[in-house]
Amino acid sequence: MRRVVQFSTGNVGQHSLRAVIGRPDLELVGVHAASPNKIGRDAAELCGWREPTGIVATDDIDALIALQPDCVVYTAVGETRPTEALEQMTKFLAAGINVVATSMVWLVTPRQVDDWLRVPLEQACEQGNASLYVNGIDPGYSGDTQVHSALSLVTRADSITVQEIFDYANYDDYEFTGTSMGFGTTPEDKTPMLFLPGVLTTMWGGPVRNLADQLGVELDVLRQRIEPWYTEQRIECKMATVEPGGLAAVRFAVEGVRDGVPVITMEHITRLTAASAPDWEFPPDGKPGVHRVVVEGEPRVEVNTHVSHPTLDVTEAGCVSTAARVVNVIDWVCRAPKGMLAVEDIPSAEAIRGLMWKA
Known part of the structure; x- marks a missing residue:
């Protein structure tokens, strides 16, 4: 059972949050929200889950780190605030917490990333003995x-x-x-x-x-x-x-x-x-x-x-698939060697393990 924090509950985050709550091999222990109208609300309410979880959203990153999760699912938009997103990711990694993310799309191909982004993330992974994996549907x-x-x-x-x-x-x-x-x-x-x-x-x-x-x-x-x-x-x-x-x-x-x-x-x-x-x-x-x-x-x-869905628009179904690209490999990323990971590092079978859970 992997202890997981969901970071943001927007277009992608609400779907990764729902998947984390539902999967029997994952345990939701914390939720981050930046909007004042989301702070203090139950995670279930933020993603349309049927039953309260008892986990309420906070904007306190130190409190989330103190929960000692195995992994953070980072889906907050970072492309318009790269410095802040980089600081948040490195803080988790340096604390020994693995990060899977759909944000900061430059990191989808980590071996091609410029030094300003790559070096601090590599140093944080080394310091915390943690791993970082970024993917999505496109880029991804x-x-x-x-x-x-x-x-x-x-x-x-x-x-x-x-x-x-x-x-x-x-x-x-x-x-x-x-x-x-x-x-x-x-x-x-x-x-x-x-x-x-x-x-x-x-x-x-x-x-x-x-x-x-x-x-x-x-x-x-x-x-x-x-x-x-x-x-x-x-x-x-x-x-x-x-x-x-x-x-x-x-x-x-x-x-x-x-x-x-x-x-x-x-x-x-x-x-x-x-x-x-x-x-x-x-x-x-x-x-x-x-x-x-x-x-x-x-x-x-x-x-x-x-991609399609019986009740969601096709663009929102694409957000579900974007979330899937990182939620589905949480366990493998937690077992992986420290450092920045690329999709080619992940055995294909690891990306489908545990998917047949009952909603």
């Missing part, structure tokens, strides 16, 4: 597990394209996702955070370089491309209301180039409702979203992953 699954499955089916690969094609209309996260992608902005507005020079290559460049290293391919350059789409009609949805002339879809990618040709591409096509960017690619079979890998080679291979 589509660019590592899914692409490896596709590549295992070819004898020769000419190019690899990893895509996320999603309708974000019902994704209730304008505060981070909406503003970072610039939904509702016009060409005259300030450049959205995600599309500032170097940001895309920082967030998705690691997976591109990592895959190139694994393939033994030397890239000439890493480049980003961005294509906005502005609506002529008013669009209303949960994510945002976009007035005519505002951005309602965006296509962006990070490309690993060799001999002038992109050989590894990680591309996103993100729109608000099906009315946006009608000429761009849509998911197959009328689905609202897809994570796709296409390998052009011998033979051509295409792998499409769709």
